[in-house]
Amino acid sequence: MQYFISFLEGIITFISPCLLPMVPIYISYLIGEDNNNNKKAILNSVGFVLGFTTVFLVLSIFASQLGAVLS
Helix, strand or coil, X not given: CHHHHHHHXXXXXXXXXXXXXXXXXXXXXXXXXXXXXXXXXXXXXXXXXXXXXXXXXXHHHHHHHHHHHHC
């Protein structure tokens, strides 16, 4: 149940007024200039998600290590 609530919170955060104007920018960036190339859009989407995942994973590892050192 906790995972479901976290998922809903993420969706609610995505619909926030601060992030909602960025959706067209994300979509246009991921699709690129050629609207008919689905492989490129999928590849860009995967790269986008992997990039954010990597950054947040490294930051969380750093924060947990820092917390362990400080405690």
